[in-house]
Amino acid sequence: MDHLADASNQNSQPQTQISHLALDIGGSLIKLVYFCRYSDSCRDDYDDDELRSQNDSLCSKRGNSRPVLEGRLHFAKFETSKINDCLEFLRSMKLRIGGFHESTAPLSDKIFIKATGGGAYKFADLFKEKLGVSLDKEDEMECLVTGSNFLLKAVHQEAFTYLDSQKEFVQIDPNDLYPYLLVNIGSGVSMIKVDGDGKFERVSGTSLGGGTFWGLGRLLTKCKNFDELLELSHQGNNRVVDMLVGDIYGGTDYAKFGLSSTTIASSFGKAISDNKELDDYQPEDVSRSLLRMISNNIGQISYLNALRFGLKRIFFAGFFIRGHAYTMDTISVAVNFW
Ligand SMILES: Nc1ncnc2c1ncn2[C@@H]1O[C@H](COP(=O)(O)OP(=O)(O)O)[C@@H](O)[C@H]1O
Ligand SMILES: CC(C)(COP(=O)(O)O)[C@@H](O)C(=O)NCCC(=O)O
Structure with missing residues (x-):
């Protein structure tokens, strides 16, 4: 998850059919993953030739009879405090998507999104109110x-x-x-x-x-x-x-206990001994x-x-x-x- 795109900065909206969307709504960040089936626009999306060929061969080399979904996973993130941007992004994805429908449920409860993290509880009502979707909590x-x-x-x-x-x-x-x-x-x-x-x-x-x-x-x-x-x-x-061991021991180690002079003795400790303010x-x-x-x-x-x-x-x-x-x-x- 190193390279999560900041979806709030993305101008382009997904144009292909989305299936399998899931969210992790944490204290700081909302992480979002969705699967986008291949279409020409989706394939063209690759800017990495190696990744493209790996994905292509993954899909084509499977010699068994199981149906293979050809597509690509996308990752995105939003700050949790900007939940409304996330809701807007999801709205733009047109949630009329394969993978979310529960055919036995009444019409209004038909769309589910898998969600985890504390926000799946905290924001459940908001998702229902703004998008008409229910969060399927994990x-x-x-x-x-x-x-x-x-x-x-x-x-x-x-x-x-x-x-x-x-x-x-x-x-x-x-x-x-x-x-x-x-x-x-x-x-x-x-x-x-x-x-x-x-x-x-x-x-x-x-x-x-x-x-x-x-x-x-x-x-x-x-x-x-x-x-x-x-x-x-x-x-x-x-x-x-930081106050180092050397600051306390006059520049030397406290070798007897394995503390070198550069070991941090007290994080932020130097700020107490100076006549300095934060701005300094x-x-x-x-x-x-x-x-x-x-x-x-x-x-x-x-x-x-x-x-x-x-x-x-x-x-x-x-x-x-x-x-x-x-x-x-x-x-x-x-x-x-x-
Ligand atoms: N671009 C970013 N925006 C905000 N926080 C970031 C960012 N990159 C890394 N972080 C760090 O990641 C933490 C959130 O980690 P995460 O695993 O998503 O936790 P949570 O599920 O609680 O949101 C933030 O508190 C912050 O320290
Ligand atoms: C409450 C949490 C599980 C929530 O997960 P998070 O959103 O931080 O990923 C986590 O913040 C946590 O374990 N906090 C530490 C609480 C403690 O043991 O002191």
């Missing part, structure tokens, strides 16, 4: 675990490790996948021990997650959106804001410090939970990560540090 943890198991088993090069800017794909043996810890970093963070298909338990979590980075970052830096905040963090230096700090330094604080905390709690249950593998997921190198590096460092 539990978000169940969806998450089912999706994760599927991807890890079925998709080659789905999971990877990341440390010191080195990305290495992990070969998953489907017979040696369980148990594992799934850490989903969304608005908040859920930590789930997965023991098998449909066998899982939410063992921990933290409210310091993606929503915290975005929310607190917005308050502290006045950034308008998440991408701007993330971009700022690339340019910043957290040492201006550079937003990029604040953003970097915030990203490190949250990523470190998640990495640490994840590691401790893996230890608690004797789990040898932790998979990190959720839209907070988005393939962002510094976020992944910080999480890895935190896991390895502990």
Whole structure:
């Protein structure tokens, strides 16, 4: 889900027949996936020749007699606070679509959309009122675990490790996948021990997650959106804001306990010792410090939970990560540090 298009910025509307639409309405973002059957316009949509040929061969090489739907999955996202843009987008898709009709239901209840996340409950009435559709709710943890198991088993090069800017794909043996810890970093963070298909338990979590980075970052830096905040963090230096072990120990390590002088002793701790106001700090330094604080905390709690249950593998997921190198590096460092 790294490359979800921001549908609110898309001028072109889907022109082909849509089937199978599903939504995940989280605390921060609405994620939307729909299947678009091939037509000429849909095929022309490909800007990636390799992807086009992979999809084409997927459809044509199946030698069995099962009907094969020829088409393509589309992904889109909206900020949850802009739910009305999402409703407008869905309206523009003309929801008279194969795949949503329940022939036994009364006319007004005929159209269903699969939906998960807290918003499937919160906005159910709004969908009914504005679009005349009912949300067919699925539990978000169940969806998450089912999706994760599927991807890890079925998709080659789905999971990877990341440390010191080195990305290495992990070969998953489907017979040696369980148990594992799934850490989903969304608005908040859920930590789930997965023991098998449909066998899982939410063992921990933290409210310091993606929503915290975005929310607190917005308050502290006045950034308008998440991408701007993330971009700022690339340019910043957290040492201006964070109190390091060396700041406390006069530039030296606290070697006896394995703490180097550059280890963060206290996130944002330097801000207490200066006679500076918020405006005196550079937003990029604040953003970097915030990203490190949250990523470190998640990495640490994840590691401790893996230890608690004797789990040898932790998979990190959720839209907070988005393939962002510094976020992944910080999480890895935190896991390895502990
Ligand atoms: N373009 C973006 N807009 C908003 N948040 C983003 C964006 N990209 C990444 N994020 C991060 O992803 C988090 C949401 O992750 P997600 O897995 O979608 O959670 P939820 O289901 O709670 O909305 C946000 O809180 C934010 O930290
Ligand atoms: C409540 C949630 C499951 C909702 O999922 P989300 O929309 O954040 O993806 C999640 O935010 C969460 O697990 N929060 C952490 C709560 C805690 O354990 O402190």
